[in-house]
Amino acid sequence: MAMRGWLYARLSNDDDPAQNSLQNQQEICRAFAEKSGWTIVGSSADNNISGMNFSRRGLDMLTAAVQAKQVDAVLVKDLSRLGRHRTQTALFIDFLRQQQVRVISATEGVDTFCEEDDLMIGVRGLMNDYYAKDIGKKIRAGYRQKQQEGLVITPPFGYWKDRNTNQVLVYPEAAETVQLIYALYLQGCGQKEITRWLNTEGRKTPAQLRAEWCGKEVRHTHKTRDGQFLWTYASVKNVLAEEAYTGVLVNHRREYLGGKARAVCEADWLRHENFYPVIIEKAIWQQVQTRLKQQARPAVNNRTKHRYAGLLTCQECGNVFSPMIRYWNGSRRVEYVCRGYQRNGKGYCSSHRIHEEVLDKAVWDHAKKLREQYAAELKKVTQLQKQWALRKPVLDAHCLTLQKEILRLEQEVDELVMEKIQI
Numbered sequence: 001m002a003m004r005g006w007l008y009a010r011l012s013n014d015d016d017p018a019q020n021s022l023q024n025q026q027e028i029c030r031a032f033a034e035k036s037g038w039t040i041v042g043s044s045a046d047n048n049i050s051g052m053n054f055s056r057r058g059l060d061m062l063t064a065a066v067q068a069k070q071v072d073a074v075l076v077k078d079l080s081r082l083g084r085h086r087t088q089t090a091l092f093i094d095f096l097r098q099q100q101v102r103v104i105s106a107t108e109g110v111d112t113f114c115e116e117d118d119l120m121i122g123v124r125g126l127m128n129d130y131y132a133k134d135i136g137k138k139i140r141a142g143y144r145q146k147q148q149e150g151l152v153i154t155p156p157f158g159y160w161k162d163r164n165t166n167q168v169l170v171y172p173e174a175a176e177t178v179q180l181i182y183a184l185y186l187q188g189c190g191q192k193e194i195t196r197w198l199n200t201e202g203r204k205t206p207a208q209l210r211a212e213w214c215g216k217e218v219r220h221t222h223k224t225r226d227g228q229f230l231w232t233y234a235s236v237k238n239v240l241a242e243e244a245y246t247g248v249l250v251n252h253r254r255e256y257l258g259g260k261a262r263a264v265c266e267a268d269w270l271r272h273e274n275f276y277p278v279i280i281e282k283a284i285w286q287q288v289q290t291r292l293k294q295q296a297r298p299a300v301n302n303r304t305k306h307r308y309a310g311l312l313t314c315q316e317c318g319n320v321f322s323p324m325i326r327y328w329n330g331s332r333r334v335e336y337v338c339r340g341y342q343r344n345g346k347g348y349c350s351s352h353r354i355h356e357e358v359l360d361k362a363v364w365d366h367a368k369k370l371r372e373q374y375a376a377e378l379k380k381v382t383q384l385q386k387q388w389a390l391r392k393p394v395l396d397a398h399c400l401t402l403q404k405e406i407l408r409l410e411q412e413v414d415e416l417v418m419e420k421i422q423i
């Protein structure tokens with residue numbers, strides 16, 4: 001019976017697509033199978049996923065076929081197709097071996113049923129392992145180097161990047177909007193007021209410019225109404241907080257390790273002075289930051305956890321209370337405000353609010369009361385214990401006499417029974 005072969009191909013992130021395309025891999029395997037006189041019972045492939053991850057559809061199909069005993073051999077272009085992680089590749093090969101299925105590598109001439117090839121697989125696996133880690137390291141190092149020189153992927157609103165020269169330039173119309181926002185804010189306008197003004201004036205929004213730039217249609221989102229882009233509280237806030245307008249570029253604010261983003265502490269940020277053309281003078285920007293800090297603002301997304309967040313409910317309207325940070329007389333206070341009022345205003349609910357210190361005191365007082373209660377209970381219990389402890393010897397002695405009495409009576413019963421029997 002001819003060998004029943006399954007072709008498996010995989011395209012990984014770091015493959016040269018011209019050399020290692022799925023089609024290319026499959027052709028090589030197919031040619032090998034034909035030359036060896038095999039029957040091809042199936043094939044599957046996984047596209048463009050790094051070999052560090054091992055759960056994939058193509059492999060699952062192969063596994064299913066193996067478990068259904070439809071396959072004698074798996075054909076791959078090279079062993080690294082089965083995964084770049086050495087242990088997992090080895091485990092998979094082991095699983096196949098247990099199922100009486102061999103793996104044949106068409107270009108390396110490896111057959112997992114051939115004992116001498118075991119060593120080869122080990123060495124190759126080791127190299128693949130190293131390779132996967134190495135690539136990651138190289139990419140990270142390259143990115144880090146770019147960041148050290150100053151890396152801009154998409155410049156903030158007010159600038160544009162010339163893709164040919166990689167130069168960041170001022171976009172006059174947007175820069176004017178930025179300057180207007182700063183001026184209005186320092187004149188005493190709030191962010192909501194500025195937002196409304198920008199919308200009545202029809203100033204172009206960041207999303208709008210981006211869409212125009214890419215020639216995209218206006219889609220219906222929270223940033224648009226009736227096909228028009230809208231400024232939002234958040235977009236105004238972003239402009240007011242953006243340090244780039246003073247010329248500073250900040251890179252390396254977050255780090256990616258094992259696919260997870262982590263905030264980098266401010267001391268390790270990579271700052272590049274005079275990187276952008278200046279739109280807002282440093283002194284003005286500083287003034288705005290000071291004012292922003294003084295504002296009461298929602299404390300959500302803040303790194304500090306608020307101890308009563310989500311625990312308070314408004315008696316009047318049933319909404320939760322949201323934490324807000326308020327700076328008052330130079331000190332920082334946290335207060336919880338009815339979200340019904342905060343979102344929908346006076347018509348909906350009253351401005352119920354409570355300071356965190358008040359809550360702290362209430363919790364503390366309650367805890368204190370409980371503690372006193374329990375202390376009193378404990379005292380009572382200890383007293384009872386003592387009373388009984390004093391009586392213990394007397395009671396023990398009494399127990400002993402009673403036990404003796406029991407024994408005596410039992411003997412008496414026995415004797416009476418014996419007498420009866422003898423009669």
Ligand SMILES: [Zn+2]
Nearest residue numbers: 314317338349
């Ligand atoms: Zn309420």
